[in-house]
Amino acid sequence: MNRLLTICLIAIATIANAQLPKDAFEKQEYSEGGKTINYRILYPEGFSKSKSYPVVLFLHGAGERGSDNEKQLVHGSSLFLDADYRKEHPSIVVFPQCPQESYWANVDVDRSSFPLKFDFHAGGDPTYPLELVMSLMDSLKALPFTKDNQIYVGGLSMGGMGTFEIVSRRPDLFASAFAICGGAHPDRAKSIAGAVPMWIFHGGQDNVVLPSYSTDMVIAIRKAGGYANYTLYKDANHGSWNNAFAEPGLIPWLYSNTKK
Numbered sequence: 001m002n003r004l005l006t007i008c009l010i011a012i013a014t015i016a017n018a019q020l021p022k023d024a025f026e027k028q029e030y031s032e033g034g035k036t037i038n039y040r041i042l043y044p045e046g047f048s049k050s051k052s053y054p055v056v057l058f059l060h061g062a063g064e065r066g067s068d069n070e071k072q073l074v075h076g077s078s079l080f081l082d083a084d085y086r087k088e089h090p091s092i093v094v095f096p097q098c099p100q101e102s103y104w105a106n107v108d109v110d111r112s113s114f115p116l117k118f119d120f121h122a123g124g125d126p127t128y129p130l131e132l133v134m135s136l137m138d139s140l141k142a143l144p145f146t147k148d149n150q151i152y153v154g155g156l157s158m159g160g161m162g163t164f165e166i167v168s169r170r171p172d173l174f175a176s177a178f179a180i181c182g183g184a185h186p187d188r189a190k191s192i193a194g195a196v197p198m199w200i201f202h203g204g205q206d207n208v209v210l211p212s213y214s215t216d217m218v219i220a221i222r223k224a225g226g227y228a229n230y231t232l233y234k235d236a237n238h239g240s241w242n243n244a245f246a247e248p249g250l251i252p253w254l255y256s257n258t259k260k
Contacts, residue, residue, distance in 0.1 A: 020081045022073050025095060029069075030136045037132040038069035038097045042080060044090035049145045054091045054255065056080065057137060059155030059162040065100045072097040075156060079245050089255055092146060096136065098129045104155070104162025105130070105184065115210045120161075120185035126169060130162060134170055141173070149259040154178040156241040157209060164188055164217060171195035176257035178250065180241045181206055183213025186220035193226025197257055200228055201244040203236030229253075 025040035044053055058080075064071040072095045079085065080093045098104055106124050110117035126134070141148045153174050155163040160182020167177045168188035178199040192198065198221065202214040211232060221228040233243045244250065 020083075020086075022077055022081070024081060025073060025077065025093075027069050030096075030132060030139075032132060032135050035128055035132060037099070037129055037136070038067065039136065040069065040073060040077075040095040040097075042093040042095075044092065045086050046090075052145050052147045054089070054147050054150035054152065055137070055140055056091050056093045056254075057133070057151070057153040057166075058093065058095050059104055059133075059153070059159030059166075060095065060097070061155075061157035061159050062103070063157075065098045065102070065158075067097070067099060069097055075241055076154075076245065079251075085251060089251060092140070094136070094140070096129070096133050098158070098162075102127050102129050104133075104158055105165045107161060115207050118161075118183060118209070118213065120183065120188075122185040122187040126165070130166060130169075134166060134173075137170075137173060150175055150255070151259070152176055152254050152257075154180070154254070155182065156180040156244075157182065157238070160209075160214075164192070167196050167198070168192050175259040176254050178244070178254065179214070179217075180244045181209050181211075181214070181238055182217075183209060184217055186216050189217060189220035189224050189226065193221050193224035195226070197227040198229070199231070199250065199253060201231045201233070201240055201247075203238060203240035203243070204232050204234040205237045206240065208238040 025042045029036050029038050058076050060072040106121040108119040160179040163179040164184035168191045171191050174196050176197045180201045200214050202211040218228045218230045233240050236243050
């Protein structure tokens, strides 16, 4: 009898700590100026419009581009579906999907060989997907149940590049940010520094996006007087997001920052 009770208690604990299915992210789309972007949105457990919540934006990599409104959840969604995360940090989490033919960042990419070569633009207009994402975030910020001083962003690979760019274009919007195996034009550091603290990650063996792209941004942000924490995983390749997601301090650090 005691053994049966123990088994039942273990089963209950396992279920309680299990992650929600990805369908918990509701399918939505956002349109403006005749263009549309798909996105998924996760509301906190016990969501109430009478309360207010932080908002987290996550930008996926190039491999998850498309129009199915599914692939963008491949990497990173489990971090926000975790039962402990949802209990400790009730938040609204947004995963937009970049169309197949476009990019988050304003960059020219040479894919003829590895590692890939990136020519980041210091200025110019944002890509239309990033412009739609910025508009979407403004619309979420205006809602009465979101905390406009706790809006966060992170991303990996192409999304890491998009993270640098969206923060540089909208330093007024974000309280903190993390970029994994990304990069940007170092001139973008000027608008990031002093406005948005960043935690930057890269794999030392990355043969897709060279770690020097992240290193250059860390140097530029620090030189401009900003805060940039840098974690370089010596033995990790391009999938260094797995290492970053496993960092026990990442989420607490992200939420420790609020916009003044």
